[in-house]
Amino acid sequence: MAEVKLFGCWYSPYSRRVEMALKLKGVEYEYIEEDLSNKSPLLLKYNPIHKKVPVLLHNGKPIAESSIIIEYIDETWEGPSILPKDPYERAMARFWVKFIDEKCAVGMLKACTSSGEEGEKAKKEAAQLIQFLEEELKGKKFFGGDNIGLVDISANFIGYWFGIIQELKGQELLTKEKFPNFCEWVNEYVNNKFIKENLPLKDKMIEILKAFL
Numbered sequence: 218m219a220e221v222k223l224f225g226c227w228y229s230p231y232s233r234r235v236e237m238a239l240k241l242k243g244v245e246y247e248y249i250e251e252d253l254s255n256k257s258p259l260l261l262k263y264n265p266i267h268k269k270v271p272v273l274l275h276n277g278k279p280i281a282e283s284s285i286i287i288e289y290i291d292e293t294w295e296g297p298s299i300l301p302k303d304p305y306e307r308a309m310a311r312f313w314v315k316f317i318d319e320k321c322a323v324g325m326l327k328a329c330t331s332s333g334e335e336g337e338k339a340k341k342e343a344a345q346l347i348q349f350l351e352e353e354l355k356g357k358k359f360f361g362g363d364n365i366g367l368v369d370i371s372a373n374f375i376g377y378w379f380g381i382i383q384e385l386k387g388q389e390l391l392t393k394e395k396f397p398n399f400c401e402w403v404n405e406y407v408n409n410k411f412i413k414e415n416l417p418l419k420d421k422m423i424e425i426l427k428a429f430l
């Protein structure tokens with residue numbers, strides 16, 4: 218039987234993405250929790266370049282970087298497809314993941330952690346980015362259509378972590394009036410049984426985020 222191990226961290230959205238992908242496919246795996254303030258020699262051995270979680274170990278072979286790991290999982294195991302089959306749809310899914318990671322998550326975090334003039338500018342910029350997601354979600358339940366797909370899994374930070382950060386900061390960047398489709402997606406997302414089971418508990422997240430913020 219294949220040996221699958223995941224080095225992760227419970228509050229990491231990147232780790233949670235990989236856990237969601239493994240569970241969607243029904244892959245059995247051993248989970249190893251990392252203390253990111255005191256990384257294990259194994260994590261440093263398997264991800265010497267980035268020294269980050271998640272790392273997937275499949276029959277002794279390590280793979281790092283959540284997006285790459287998810288594609289590997291999708292290609293290696295049977296079960297529901299995480300990436301679309303159609304090449305154009307696949308390319309688009311990858312495009313949105315890159316946009317969410319490199320632009321949205323960064324911009325949204327900046328909007329709620331900066332203040333004054335810089336904060337106002339960051340909020341405007343973040344709103345422009347979210348507007349693109351708002352358009353993309355028009356007429357759709359999930360980014361993947363009726364079912365959770367690559368983009369939904371990868372958007373866990375903006376779908377869950379970000380809402381808690383906003384609550385803690387007393388901010389309301391995402392309102393139903395401004396972004397009805399996006400807010401409806403967040404609502405479907407956090408209430409989806411599968412997603413819910415794979416998100417960290419809110420109370421625990423609040424504790425750790427308070428320390429970070």
Ligand SMILES: N[C@@H](CCC(=O)N[C@@H](CS)C(=O)NCC(=O)O)C(=O)O
Binds near residue numbers: 230268271
């Ligand atoms: N691009 C990476 C990002 C992974 C990442 O940033 N992991 C964080 C936890 S959320 C980490 O391990 N941080 C430890 C560090 O930066 O030293 C991925 O997609 O897997």
